[in-house]
Amino acid sequence: MWSLCPLLLLTTSANAFVVPQQQRPLLTSLEATRTIGIFGGGTVGGGIVEILTKKSAYFKELTGSDLVVKTICVRDATKQRDFAIPEGCTVTDKYDDILTDPDIDMVVEVMGGTTDAKNIVFSSLKSGKDVVTANKALIAMYLPEIEETLANMDKPVQFRYEAAVCGGIPVIRSFQSDFVGDEVSMISGIINGCTNFMLTEMDQFGRTYDEALTEASRLGYAEADPTLDVGGFDARSKLKILMRLGFGVEVPEDKIACRGITDLTKLDFDYAKMMGGTIKLLGVAERVEEGKITAFVSPCYLTKEEPLASVSGATNAIEVSSRNLQSSTYIGQGAGRYPTANSCINDIIALAKGDKSPMPFNPLDKVTEYVDDYSSTFYIRIRYRDGLGITRQVGEACEKVGVSIHSILQNPITRRDDAAFVLITEKVPLQAVKEACKAMEEFDWCNGLPFYMPVISENWVEKMSS
């Protein structure tokens, strides 16, 4: 169908011809239209329709096009919607009503899931429809396949997924546009709102883990299965996507070291407070040396000067260290109807304006390998039954594997049979810390595997690199 498209001038062809550049006055008289089909009429879909309706006149002026939502496909077409269906728009439960409609040139996939949504996305792209998605799981699983499909199409289509990672923070576009001349050395983020909310509740308001989770669920911050949040898996999916964008490195999700917040205890928050810092669940990826990148999702102790330390509640934040910009931090809402819909709208407008998705998204770095090791200062919390010789044994166990101890913290002992103390190490390798913890677990006096987490403080990057 007729659409605005970039022209390649065939200078080598005998049929070369000159065409006029885009002339703005003609745009308005052309009455260009983008016809949109939306899969999903829930939280995000509804938000998108609301914004498209409310700002239709402005969007027409901005892009030169009418943006018409022709069809919305939902699971149950009879269900009452909490947003106004645009005039002339059909609500259906049949995928093909969108997929095989030749009028529809843009598909918005906000239904979620990785089976039907996957087929819908690929089918749309292959039939020449531009696609905007908010589907994090789909991107985490299939981005390479999607890019492959896009690269091999006769006629290019556009594909955007800003809303897939940290809903309202335009992090995808940022990695695609703001670091083109730069070199990213580290990405570190609070990228799961549920756990950050819970940690804030536990840290600032003294709530227990269970109380925090109940409240998070009540407020709609937790996934249907909260394990995805509290186990760190949601954060890991997003981190994988960010690693691909920021470093051009593709690492299988299940290969990335992942620990959630379930091992944290009130004790850890007490110690954090004592040290003047806080505990956050971070997704971190960093170039530890040439050709080697490490990444993990883990609770981390942050000193209070760290930009991420002051990010509380369900808010997300991403900090990027890079050669030109040094340090950049983005803080915003990672989820919810309007933040997520806002990002989808950004993509829809970019498509309507004719902006091309970066192609290739990021030339893949096939040389760099993932390593599950890095050096850092660590916090190690050891629970024990009080007795003689603990200090010596701890000292020996650490020394044996090269874990140099910076300091030892001890809260007043209230229960001799279940006390705890904390080691802060010097900068040591993660593997050494794991070995030290395993060794200490063997001691009679030790109450369970010691819990460790990296300490993030100023000069973290210098501390991390070996």
Place this chain on the structure above:
Amino acid sequence: MWSLCPLLLLTTSANAFVVPQQQRPLLTSLEATRTIGIFGGGTVGGGIVEILTKKSAYFKELTGSDLVVKTICVRDATKQRDFAIPEGCTVTDKYDDILTDPDIDMVVEVMGGTTDAKNIVFSSLKSGKDVVTANKALIAMYLPEIEETLANMDKPVQFRYEAAVCGGIPVIRSFQSDFVGDEVSMISGIINGCTNFMLTEMDQFGRTYDEALTEASRLGYAEADPTLDVGGFDARSKLKILMRLGFGVEVPEDKIACRGITDLTKLDFDYAKMMGGTIKLLGVAERVEEGKITAFVSPCYLTKEEPLASVSGATNAIEVSSRNLQSSTYIGQGAGRYPTANSCINDIIALAKGDKSPMPFNPLDKVTEYVDDYSSTFYIRIRYRDGLGITRQVGEACEKVGVSIHSILQNPITRRDDAAFVLITEKVPLQAVKEACKAMEEFDWCNGLPFYMPVISENWVEKMSS
């Protein structure tokens, strides 16, 4: 000249024809080239050339084009440069060597100033050359004229100025792309690195104003004339640009209320510390009610929970309140060779990729008017010679103009002839605070016009709206 350009299909014309969409394989065989002329071979110009040289292969893959720096125009062509001149590139001191060169299709203006730079920018645009600039003063003064010129061109050219505001933070692009579906209610920023550095020195390290300024100058943070920084004028220029982008409102720079940091004393930092917060020089613009926008550059007292409170040194930060995203914060380097060059590179790459600058940049809101009034909690510091009746007189003066007092702070009095105390008001109008200060100045005991500044705390936005 042959170049990639968007094609408008003339469906209404008898000569309508189909053209193939961009085909990626052909791109590489076309060997498209963007030929660049740079005005300015100093800090930023050198950074741009370095990055273009270092990443030329990557940029070619990313954009499909070679990016060739053909000519660099400087004040003194004989002067030694601190970067490598690319092979084949000419260094000249003649503007016309770039302006009248038909091969050059992109001009990068990083020479600064508002006279020659202005002519260069307009001349380039009118002769069909795309322009990238880092020139904040030029944008603050001439953006409407530039937009007018762009709107009236027969053949469109592209114009980008990411580096003009907060060097390394992509705030221009952010306002142009991330808020299209949103409604901005407030912009608040630390947008002058020199003063933020000085305030950090005074607040965290107890330095005097003069010590802090000396250090700022030594580190290259201060303008040649530091008054532009410490008087708040540099911040005001940037705020004006952000107001246009964020609200679509054009306000003459000299109309925007502006106070710098020169009235702050050690006393204020003592009180800030006592209250657990800090003092920042902020540029703020906010919709106070339908049709009315206020804006100012002023020292502000921030509680420690505020995202901007933890931004120290020469770092910049911008916080945006908007309907969909609620609150978004960007923190990064506002100046320096590589942050600023990075933003220019972002623009250059966007142009080379064929992304179109938003057109119009932001439909202007001609209804909203600027008002120099808003309601807020205020900090008022009053210096006095100790005596009888001060409390009553202060109370009367405030009550008379409707300034309700929330609390009074008093440090131990060390000098009876030159002491100070602080009022924290309830939410009251700025005008009332000004009147109260003027009234109090008249009292015998008062040592100079009392100093006031807005208090920024959570719910600031709710507190601001009348």
